[in-house]
């Protein structure tokens with residue numbers, strides 16, 4: 253076995269597997285999922301739509317009807333191209349592969365979304381993390397611009413709002429990053445449904461800007477669908493390495509269906525935004541906790557008198573799963589991230605926190 257395993261790329265062998273904890277029947281507040289399900293009548297209508305899907309056929313490789321509907325609904329300008337991915341994770345991977353060349357650099361503020369670094373690890377590229385400011389996790393514009401000047405990065409990833417810190421970076425600072433970047437800048441708007449902010453209007457202004465979104469956080473993590481917006485001539489190149497049938501027929505049908513009933517998702521997201529304010533207020537009142545503001549569907553907080561591990565374990569004993577970020581980055585000492593749940597789950601979480 254040892255001999256055979258040697259054939260696996262050493263860069264892969266030295267990686268740690270991406271660990272997703274088992275959930276059983278815990279209250280799951282760890283992965284930024286929408287906690288709500290659909291009304292029964294909507295489910296019935298969806299089942300009928302699925303019934304018409306030809307599972308024996310390959311899916312539509314271009315998914316044009318879905319893209320058209322997206323364009324209409326999200327007011328995507330005609331001169332902007334759309335590329336679909338099996339989750340935005342796949343789009344990040346496509347970008348990372350497409351721009352990879354020995355000696356090149358990719359850059360992102362850190363702590364940030366872990367997949368940017370992870371999906372670059374096996375490529376022959378240097379990944380450069382630029383630390384956020386310590387007190388409020390704001391973007392260190394001077395440090396970013398210095399890193400851009402020094403490394404001339406082919407690719408810059410920016411999650412906006414940022415995961416796991418939940419904040420929106422200053423728009424002016426980001427515009428300056430886009431202006432000075434020699435390569436592509438990806439503004440990852442995975443939490444757009446909760447921030448209400450977008451860089452989409454700037455797409456026409458900058459050829460090197462791409463905006464990325466996903467269906468995952470607003471309610472459909474299970475169907476795996478993300479989309480990338482940008483200049484047609486750039487997306488045309490990226491399309492060459494997209495697997496032709498990456499968006500399966502059930503995903504296309506389901507996404508098309510929900511885009512006809514988008515008010516359901518919008519209403520759920522507005523409940524989640526209200527839940528976020530409820531959790532923020534509750535956590536802010538607690539002693540021994542430092543909490544940061546959030547424009548996303550999760551909240552970052554630090555425990556001051558106990559370790560994050562103790563709080564994580566105590567919540568676990570009460571059947572609640574959140575994310576312990578301690579150890580993932582020096583700026584996240586004793587930090588934890590909780591995803592906004594249903595009204596009942598949020599209440600239960602705050603009670604458990606109070607006990608702990």
Ligand SMILES: *Cc1c(COP(=O)(O)O)cnc(C)c1O
Nearest residue numbers: 339340341365411415442466468
């Ligand atoms: C969750 C998340 C993603 C991944 O979304 P998928 O579409 O589910 O792959 C991308 N970017 C950020 C910042 C995220 O938090």
